[in-house]
Amino acid sequence: MTGNTHILGGITAGLAFAQISNYDPLILIGSSVVGALIPDICHSGSKIGRTFRMTSKIVNKIFGHRSFTHSLLFLLLMSFVMNTYISNESITAGVLLGMVSHYILDMATKNGIKLFFPVKITVRFPLTTRTGSKVENIVATVLTIISVYFAFETIVHLL
Structure with missing residues (x-):
């Protein structure tokens, strides 16, 4: 999936979780967007990879694309780091939610x-699409519609 679709996935995950949690919705959504981009640090052409070019190249050289940074091991490591060094639970929850949304969206691609990781099993859904395809555009549209719904619900809940 493209960076924009991952951002939409992060927004949707953050807004959905805001419905069932007492976390600050704005912090949750912002950190979900960041979390939705983090796994692609292994790809120098990604939004985060272009921002942190050297880190991206090093991670890619060591692990390749869609391996360690797209694994449960990385998610657990990030959870440990976030819980150890970040005192705001909204930020931690948002980053982890965004990462999970990223994983789910990338499992819907042909490459999975x-x-x-480190087990070399590729995980993907039975029905997949190509990054940047018309199907991805439909997924992005659906995520946008869901986000608008949850945003409205969040605003109503805050009032």
Whole structure:
């Protein structure tokens, strides 16, 4: 999936979780967007990879694309780091939600992800699409519609 679709996935995940949590919705959504971009640090052409070019090249050289940074191991490591060094639970929850949304969206692509890294099993859904395809555009549209719904619900809940 493209960076924009991952951003929409992060927004949707953050807004959905805001419905069932007492976390600050704005912090939750902002950190979900960041979390939705983090796994692609392994790809120098991604939004985060272009921002942190050297880190991206090093991570890619060591692990390749869609392996370690797209795994449960990385998610657990990030959870440990976030819980140890970040005192705001909204930020931690948002980053982890965004990462999970990223994993789910990339499992819908033909290349899938190495969810159980270091085991070299590729995980993908039975129905997949190509990054940047018309189907991805439909997914992005659906995520936008869901986000608008949850945004409205969040605003109503805050009033």
